Amino acid sequence: MRTPRKVSGRRAREAARMHTNTTYLPPAGVDLERLDREIAAMYRDVANETARDLHFPTGRGLAQALGYPADLLDHLPGGAVTSFAGVGYHLGLAGLLPGEAVLDLGSGSGMDAFAAAVAVGPLGSVTGIVITPEQLTKAELLGRDRRVTFVHGRIEALPFEDRSFDAVISNGVINLSPDKRTAFAETARVLRPGGRLALSDIVTDRPIVARTVGQADLWAACIAGASQTDAHLEDIAAAGLELHQLRANPGYGFTSDRARSTSAKYGARSISLVALKPTLTNNTNTTQEVSQ
Numbered sequence: 001m002r003t004p005r006k007v008s009g010r011r012a013r014e015a016a017r018m019h020t021n022t023t024y025l026p027p028a029g030v031d032l033e034r035l036d037r038e039i040a041a042m043y044r045d046v047a048n049e050t051a052r053d054l055h056f057p058t059g060r061g062l063a064q065a066l067g068y069p070a071d072l073l074d075h076l077p078g079g080a081v082t083s084f085a086g087v088g089y090h091l092g093l094a095g096l097l098p099g100e101a102v103l104d105l106g107s108g109s110g111m112d113a114f115a116a117a118v119a120v121g122p123l124g125s126v127t128g129i130v131i132t133p134e135q136l137t138k139a140e141l142l143g144r145d146r147r148v149t150f151v152h153g154r155i156e157a158l159p160f161e162d163r164s165f166d167a168v169i170s171n172g173v174i175n176l177s178p179d180k181r182t183a184f185a186e187t188a189r190v191l192r193p194g195g196r197l198a199l200s201d202i203v204t205d206r207p208i209v210a211r212t213v214g215q216a217d218l219w220a221a222c223i224a225g226a227s228q229t230d231a232h233l234e235d236i237a238a239a240g241l242e243l244h245q246l247r248a249n250p251g252y253g254f255t256s257d258r259a260r261s262t263s264a265k266y267g268a269r270s271i272s273l274v275a276l277k278p279t280l281t282n283n284t285n286t287t288q289e290v291s292q
């Protein structure tokens, strides 16, 4: 089994300090400490299955609407499926192979990490990273016998060595990051050449105005922090990753009236994509398949 090497020391400490880094300027109107509190509370309640009146759907019904095969869900821990809060079925695009090392960014209560572990088998490895302690604890308990490791940390400062993973997956998380460029740069750093990023996320047709961006509960609910599609793809390209596939996820929709009207106003919707880290010898030969 390939086990990615974790970094301790300076980079791990930098991850913990991320939001007090004075060189990083958050988007206008965003109070990072309030946003952290809102994300912590929202996903704590999702993990504890005590969330009421959420802006977004969760659980098995959501997973099936997005395209997760029912027989795959049957093989995953029930508590992880109940607390699933993703926005797409990017695992269908990821093409995970037996023996691969996979990193799940913002692994929540672990459903995608457990699904990835089924795909990579006993010779592979899966690591999930997440900031919400209750989700981390839940996933660790559910995954005791599943060859999946969960780590507490931020996607903007990954505590792993360069080129540690064959694939990075992420579901509904990049939109929550106040520093998406750094999150993608970190993704590219930990991928091996020839490795791939498969993600599902929320993007918009129009830029979101500052007043809406400043609504921390709507940011935590995966709307107010979403990038316009072009900016999202530019951030991926700026990290040196090449878009390979892109598709819309019509099965995803927000649930509260406020979230629905905001998403309609900005054209917020879910997409899944695959982007490749070029190999050292050939970085021009990728075919693109784009359908939105």
Ligand SMILES: C[S@@+](CC[C@H](N)C(=O)[O-])C[C@H]1O[C@@H](n2cnc3c(N)ncnc32)[C@H](O)[C@@H]1O
Pocket: 039, 043, 083, 084, 085, 086, 087, 105, 106, 107, 108, 109, 110, 111, 112, 129, 130, 131, 132, 135, 153, 154, 155, 156, 170, 171, 172, 173, 176, 177, 222
């Ligand atoms: C919408 S939920 C999706 C969770 C999981 N991927 C799933 O599909 O159920 C977003 C997750 O991202 C995590 N998260 C948000 N911002 C993060 C960051 N900067 N670094 C690491 N995890 C983050 C939250 O703790 C939460 O678990």
